[in-house]
Amino acid sequence: xxxxISDACISCGACESVCPTGAISAGETQYVIDPETCIDCGACESxxxxxxxxxx
Numbered sequence: 001x002x003x004x005i006s007d008a009c010i011s012c013g014a015c016e017s018v019c020p021t022g023a024i025s026a027g028e029t030q031y032v033i034d035p036e037t038c039i040d041c042g043a044c045e046s047x048x049x050x051x052x053x054x055x056x
Contacts, residue, residue, distance in 0.1 A: 001056055002035035003044060008052035015044035015053060 002023075005015070009030035016024040016031060023037035024044060033044070035056070045053045 001040055002038035003033050003040065003042070003053050004056040005031050005033055006052045006054070008050050009048075010050055010052070012049060014047045014049060018043045018047045 005024075007030065011026065011030055013026070013031070016026070020041060020043065021037050021039055023034045023039075024031055025034070026032075030052075033053075040055070045055075
């Protein structure tokens with residue numbers, strides 16, 4: 001089960017730098033997580049300053 005990023009994302013990029021698999025990238029309006037690459041480690045969730053990331 002991959003994580004997802006909600007509309008609360010402020011595009012700060014904190015999550016992208018901590019993802020061990022590179023599953024997070026900048027999208028058109030906010031950051032996005034590739035569910036095929038996400039290993040469900042939760043590193044991004046604890047890094048997000050606005051709690052925009054949660055399990056899908």
